[in-house]
Amino acid sequence: MSNFLTWFTLLYFIVLNGVYLALNMLSALSLYRNNQHREINELPQSFSMLEPPISILVPAFNEATTIAATVRSVLQLTYAEFEIIVINDGSNDDTLEVLKQEFSLLPFPEAYRIQLQTEKVRGIYRSTSHLNLRVIDKVNGGKADSLNAGINAARYPLFCGVDADSILQRNSLQQVVKPFLRSPHMVATGGTVRAANGCDVRDGYLTRVDLPRNPWALFQVIEYLRAFLFGRLGWSSLNAMLIISGAFGLFKKATVIEVGGYRTNTIGEDMELVVRIHHEMRAKQKPYRIEFVPDPVCWTEVPEDWRTLRNQRIRWQRGLAESLNSHWGLMFSRHGGWPGWVAFPFMVIFEWLGPVLEFSGYLWMLYAYFSGAISWQAFGLFVFVALGLGFLLSVSGLLLEQLSFRMYPNLRQLALMVLMVIIENLGYRQLNTWWRIVGLFRWARQKEGKWGAMKRKGTWQSDK
Amino acid sequence: MKLWVHFQESLRGNATVRLSEIAYRLGCDTMARELLEHGNRSERLFAIMTLGYMRDRSAWGLLATQLALPSSTTSLYAARALLQIDPRGAAKIIVPLLLRRDDWEMVRAATLLRESRDVLGTEMASRLNQPDELDTLARKTRERLPRVLRMAEALRLQVSEAALLPLLTPDQPPDILIGALRLISGSRGLAAVRAQAAHPDWRVRVQVARSLGRLGDAADVPRLTALLQDPQWWVRYRAAQALAGSPFLSRAELDTLLAGLPDRYAREIFQQVFAESRSHH
Numbered sequence: 001m002s003n004f005l006t007w008f009t010l011l012y013f014i015v016l017n018g019v020y021l022a023l024n025m026l027s028a029l030s031l032y033r034n035n036q037h038r039e040i041n042e043l044p045q046s047f048s049m050l051e052p053p054i055s056i057l058v059p060a061f062n063e064a065t066t067i068a069a070t071v072r073s074v075l076q077l078t079y080a081e082f083e084i085i086v087i088n089d090g091s092n093d094d095t096l097e098v099l100k101q102e103f104s105l106l107p108f109p110e111a112y113r114i115q116l117q118t119e120k121v122r123g124i125y126r127s128t129s130h131l132n133l134r135v136i137d138k139v140n141g142g143k144a145d146s147l148n149a150g151i152n153a154a155r156y157p158l159f160c161g162v163d164a165d166s167i168l169q170r171n172s173l174q175q176v177v178k179p180f181l182r183s184p185h186m187v188a189t190g191g192t193v194r195a196a197n198g199c200d201v202r203d204g205y206l207t208r209v210d211l212p213r214n215p216w217a218l219f220q221v222i223e224y225l226r227a228f229l230f231g232r233l234g235w236s237s238l239n240a241m242l243i244i245s246g247a248f249g250l251f252k253k254a255t256v257i258e259v260g261g262y263r264t265n266t267i268g269e270d271m272e273l274v275v276r277i278h279h280e281m282r283a284k285q286k287p288y289r290i291e292f293v294p295d296p297v298c299w300t301e302v303p304e305d306w307r308t309l310r311n312q313r314i315r316w317q318r319g320l321a322e323s324l325n326s327h328w329g330l331m332f333s334r335h336g337g338w339p340g341w342v343a344f345p346f347m348v349i350f351e352w353l354g355p356v357l358e359f360s361g362y363l364w365m366l367y368a369y370f371s372g373a374i375s376w377q378a379f380g381l382f383v384f385v386a387l388g389l390g391f392l393l394s395v396s397g398l399l400l401e402q403l404s405f406r407m408y409p410n411l412r413q414l415a416l417m418v419l420m421v422i423i424e425n426l427g428y429r430q431l432n433t434w435w436r437i438v439g440l441f442r443w444a445r446q447k448e449g450k451w452g453a454m455k456r457k458g459t460w461q462s463d464k
Numbered sequence: 465m466k467l468w469v470h471f472q473e474s475l476r477g478n479a480t481v482r483l484s485e486i487a488y489r490l491g492c493d494t495m496a497r498e499l500l501e502h503g504n505r506s507e508r509l510f511a512i513m514t515l516g517y518m519r520d521r522s523a524w525g526l527l528a529t530q531l532a533l534p535s536s537t538t539s540l541y542a543a544r545a546l547l548q549i550d551p552r553g554a555a556k557i558i559v560p561l562l563l564r565r566d567d568w569e570m571v572r573a574a575t576l577l578r579e580s581r582d583v584l585g586t587e588m589a590s591r592l593n594q595p596d597e598l599d600t601l602a603r604k605t606r607e608r609l610p611r612v613l614r615m616a617e618a619l620r621l622q623v624s625e626a627a628l629l630p631l632l633t634p635d636q637p638p639d640i641l642i643g644a645l646r647l648i649s650g651s652r653g654l655a656a657v658r659a660q661a662a663h664p665d666w667r668v669r670v671q672v673a674r675s676l677g678r679l680g681d682a683a684d685v686p687r688l689t690a691l692l693q694d695p696q697w698w699v700r701y702r703a704a705q706a707l708a709g710s711p712f713l714s715r716a717e718l719d720t721l722l723a724g725l726p727d728r729y730a731r732e733i734f735q736q737v738f739a740e741s742r743s744h745h
Binding site: 035036037038039040043044046047048050051108109110111113126181182 | 697
């Protein structure tokens with residue numbers, strides 16, 4: 001029995017890291033291809049006016065202090081044609097008043113189309129200073145409900161969900177729309193999200209990229225690099241990406257309406273929607289593509305205290321569990337392809353149940369070591385596989401970043417990131433595993449989801 | 465060379481001519497040929513752009529070879545370079561490719577070839593306007609025709625009424641009808657547009673409303689008023705826009721029309737379009 005458990009634990013870590021290594025290689029290949037066009041893409045761009053127009057949806061709940069800066073930064077995006085729809089989700093603060101004052105809003109007699117059911121819309125306003133800006137004021141219903149209301153009001157064939165506290169690159173729409181120009185079957189694209197802590201932001205724009213001093217935030221810089229640069233990019237090359245970050249994603253509106261819009265009774269509405277699109281498109285055997293754009297397009301503030309971080313991770317794990325649990329039909333389905341036969345089972349085993357298995361593995365190895373059931377060599381091998389490969393993967397994430405985007409070019413930044421890659425294996429990673437177990441436990445108890453309250457410092461913003 | 469191309473892409477007028485002179489003095493043409501032969505993908509693209517901006521006639525053969533490559537990016541940049549060197553000569557080679565190469569992204573092609581729109585337009589229009597050319601395309605490559613029509617629209621070509629009319633018959637698929645409706649003009653064209661006002665596909669009805677707004681006369685007011693009560697939001701919206709922008713209706717007549725609308729959705733869309741047009745003025 002003890003031999004079986006030891007080998008099972010070792011096998012688990014080897015398979016997990018093996019898949020990650022495979023994703024890493026796919027990502028490296030994809031980034032190599034992407035790099036060949038990067039210099040061309042960096043030349044001055046002009047628009048043909050054939051680009052599909054985009055509706056930008058900004059759901060806001062109690063964002064009175066940041067909403068004006070967010071909208072201003074979105075207004076300055078460079079793209080052929082876009083509209084901005086801010087959805088005030090029954091805020092208790094002055095979010096709507098701030099918007100009315102800052103953007104000269106007046107009530108607008110919109111012929112509002114109900115394509116997706118939402119909480120009651122109390123009113124629609126239009127800016128007299130920026131004609132492409134509208135505000136929907138509705139009864140509180142959560143982020144997913146707000147996005148659905150935004151979709152109802154959206155005029156254009158593509159919509160982009162943006163978090164009210166995100167900082168976008170000026171050319172972010174140009175970047176994420178590119179896959180839509182290449183393929184008529186494209187239904188969604190996601191962009192890379194990076195940690196904004198430590199960076200300077202002026203007037204809603206990122207002016208200087210640097211690493212944060214806060215260790216919690218530093219760990220997350222590494223995590224974001226790993227998750228976006230090889231996690232999503234690797235899955236994307238197989239058309240099996242199961243998540244597009246809610247902070248920044250572009251969707252074909254008709255497809256989202258066809259599958260029923262965002263689900264309001266889940267915490268992870270962003271992931272659930274993407275898994276549902278895979279599920280339904282596969283079931284109907286419709287050609288479709290979901291792609292990831294590796295260029296950094298969106299910057300977001302990550303938690304700098306353990307309590308907020310813990311809550312966020314618990315929420316993410318619950319969201320993951322809900323998303324997967326709603327779509328068992330995709331797994332090993334006849335037309336499931338890469339999403340159904342590889343990505344979904346991988347998510348179930350390594351991301352959903354992974355924390356439990358990982359934690360049990362640590363406990364078992366410790367028990368086996370102290371009870372003398374395992375040799376020094378086996379224990380050493382376990383430490384090498386579990387920590388060594390984790391380290392290798394994080395370093396490869398850094399390497400991919402340095403080879404492609406070089407957002408952190410100086411030696412001090414690089415040395416600091418390598419140091420964090422080593423340290424994160426000695427406690428932070430295990431802590432994350434524990435939080436994810438708590439998330440699973442809470443999901444099993446089926447507590448209701450709501451807007452995630454995030455404690456923000458905003459020290460990286462010089463001007464809000 | 466990359467910096468030089470960057471300047472060429474940013475500047476207009478005499479400055480670009482002086483930049484070319486500098487490039488010749490520095491031997492950039494030789495360097496570009498070298499890169500075209502031995503460089504990596506990115507360097508080859510910059511070499512193509514350099515030779516194009518330098519209007520290097522002696523590079524025609526090299527660039528024509530690149531035009532024939534399966535890579536859509538390389539071939540499109542080669543197309544632009546050839547058009548920069550000899551617009552008329554290049555148009556004769558490139559227009560058939562525009563009609564044939566489905567791998568050329570519409571947006572990228574329209575952006576890159578925009579500078580040569582006039583010469584490409586003339587060549588393409590003369591092809592499309594040849595008797596039965598579009599009709600032949602419609603029969604032989606039905607799936608390609610909507611793309612050709614969209615490309616013609618992107619390059620703002622004047623495709624003749626005679627060439628488009630056979631595409632506006634009820635038996636044509638919606639994508640072809642939509643493409644033709646976006647390009648049609650003239651009195652016979654107007655009659656063909658009117659004939660599609662009750663088409664079962666709402667995307668066609670949207671284009672009918674838009675085209676009636678562009679081409680229609682006073683006789684089309686009842687037709688547009690009927691489209692205001694269409695079950696599809698976009699049809700109602702375009703019909704309301706066409707009516708609100710119609711030179712045949714005064715503000716008072718529009719108000720009367722609004723008051724007389726029996727349908728709530730028609731009234732709502734009309735009010736929205738009024739509010740939009742007020743804020744635009």
